[in-house]
Every structure is written in structure tokens, then in C-alpha cells.
Amino acid sequence: MVWQVLFNGLVSGSVYALMALGYTLIYGVARLINFAHGDIATVGAYTFLVLLTRGRVGNLPSLLGAGVVCVVAALGVERIAYRPASRAGFRLAPVISTLGASAVLQAAMALVFGPESKAYPATRLTEGVSMGAVTATPVQLATLVATVLLTAALLLSLRTTRCGQALRAVADDPDLAQAVGINPIRVVQVAFILSGALAACAGVAAAFDASVRPGMGYAIGFPGFTAAVLGGIGNPAGAILGAYLMGISQDLAAGYVSSKWKIAYAFIVLIAVLLVRPQGILRGRRLGAE
Numbered sequence: 001m002v003w004q005v006l007f008n009g010l011v012s013g014s015v016y017a018l019m020a021l022g023y024t025l026i027y028g029v030a031r032l033i034n035f036a037h038g039d040i041a042t043v044g045a046y047t048f049l050v051l052l053t054r055g056r057v058g059n060l061p062s063l064l065g066a067g068v069v070c071v072v073a074a075l076g077v078e079r080i081a082y083r084p085a086s087r088a089g090f091r092l093a094p095v096i097s098t099l100g101a102s103a104v105l106q107a108a109m110a111l112v113f114g115p116e117s118k119a120y121p122a123t124r125l126t127e128g129v130s131m132g133a134v135t136a137t138p139v140q141l142a143t144l145v146a147t148v149l150l151t152a153a154l155l156l157s158l159r160t161t162r163c164g165q166a167l168r169a170v171a172d173d174p175d176l177a178q179a180v181g182i183n184p185i186r187v188v189q190v191a192f193i194l195s196g197a198l199a200a201c202a203g204v205a206a207a208f209d210a211s212v213r214p215g216m217g218y219a220i221g222f223p224g225f226t227a228a229v230l231g232g233i234g235n236p237a238g239a240i241l242g243a244y245l246m247g248i249s250q251d252l253a254a255g256y257v258s259s260k261w262k263i264a265y266a267f268i269v270l271i272a273v274l275l276v277r278p279q280g281i282l283r284g285r286r287l288g289a290e
Contacts, residue, residue: 003133005255006248011140011209012223013247014147018202019224020231020239021154022195028171028234029184029191030086035098036077038221039105040196041203044070045212046113048204049120059125067200074196077101078189102217110214117211126208143205150201151240154194158236163190171234223250223266230273232280241281 019041026034044066051062077098085097120126125142128135158164169177170187178184203212206220227246231238246269254262273280 009248009251013244017243020228036101038217041199044200045203045207070200071196238282
């Protein structure tokens, strides 16, 4: 049983890693905790379901469509919730604004799709395959592989591409970045775009593993946020480390103690980190810091 629980923890950790990277990107360049991030992931999960069942398109086109919708939703949060609030002169205004955006998104999804949970259609992708002591579905294996590829691509692009260098420059010193011709507003938009795409992948993967419902964003968003804090908020490598530690420890606790308290474990970890090592395991830092 322990190997199955550890495997499940790796799958959960992969979902949390995608979420944590989204939190980290936005915090790195905008110094903002986007509390609507989990709900954007839920939007992606619902979009995938609609395209797959009503649009009758394949899994990959449905995932791409979910990504596009999540990017648009993330840009909407940036334009409507974050940008005006960031000019208000009150430090907590953008955070409160994203909380409002979260409530609006949840209410809208409940109104359109109803409050009940909806499962993705059963296909070969959801059939368990025995691999020794572990039973896994193709979707779970794809989640593990996709997370590795996406995180590697993101970390590499932050170091080697002009877009990544701009993200790092604004994260390190927005005034200096603007002085050399980098537009901080556009860079923040890029961070929201990337976080939206990551949220879409996380939302679809989580819904395949369980189901989709309007409040699903909290179930994956809060552990993802906790993972980012655990690893060191603003540190991409720390976000990944924190996510897998969170996923494995959470599933071990759920498997050997009680699954009813799964979200409570994230609260316990968050409180412990804030009390013992608030800077995180790898120390929180901006994207541009060495």
C-alpha cells in the first residue's frame, strides 16, 4: 500500500507544482498572491469538459482550448482586479481584489454548471494499469511527464529567453527594468498568461483524478499556495520542491490517518512553516535573484 500512496502523492505533487509555479510567477513580478488562481484552474477543467462532451473534440484540442480560456481568464483578473487595485495606494487592495475575483468566478461557474460535481467520461485514459505494487492510469502518468517537461521548459526559459530575462529583470528591480526599456505592465501580463496556462493543465489533471465542481479551485489552490510558501515564495525551484513534499505528505496522512482532513493538513503545514521557517526551505526570493 505504501508504494501506491507514494505514487498518488507524486501525482498530487505534480498538480500542486503547476499551481505553485503560477503563484510564484505572479508573486515574483507583481508581489501579489493571486487568490483567484485556483478558480482559473477550475475554469479550465470545466472548459475541457464542455469541449470534450459537447464539442466532441479530442483530448488534446480540449486541453488547448482550456489553456486558451484560462489565459483569457487570467488576463481578465490582471486587467480588472489587479491593475486598478495596484494603483489604489493600499497595499492589500490587489489581494482583496483577487479574493473578490475568486468569489465571482465560483459563483459564475455554479450558476452555469450547477453546484454538483461532474466526472469526466470514462475512457482508456482513466483505466487503471497495474505496474507491480502500483496501479496507475494513463492520465496520471501523463500528468507526471507533462509536469516535468513544463517545469523544465519554464525554468530553462527564465534563464535563456528574452521573455524570461524580462521577467527576471522586473522581479529583481522594476524601476531599473523600466529604465532600460522593459514595460513592467506587459511583463506582469506575461506572468498572468503563463500562470493561466499552468492552471489549465493543473485543473484538467485534478478533474481527471477526481471530478470538477465550482469549489475545486480551493482544493488544489490552497495546497499549491502552501507548497509555494513551503519551498520559498517567489522561488520556482522551491515551489516544485514544496509541491512534491506537500503532495506526498498529504497523501501519506490521508492514507494512514484520515482522508477527511486532507485540506486541514495543508493548513497545518502552512502554520508550521510560518512559525518555524517563514522564508521557506530554499528561502523565498524574486525570480531574478541568483
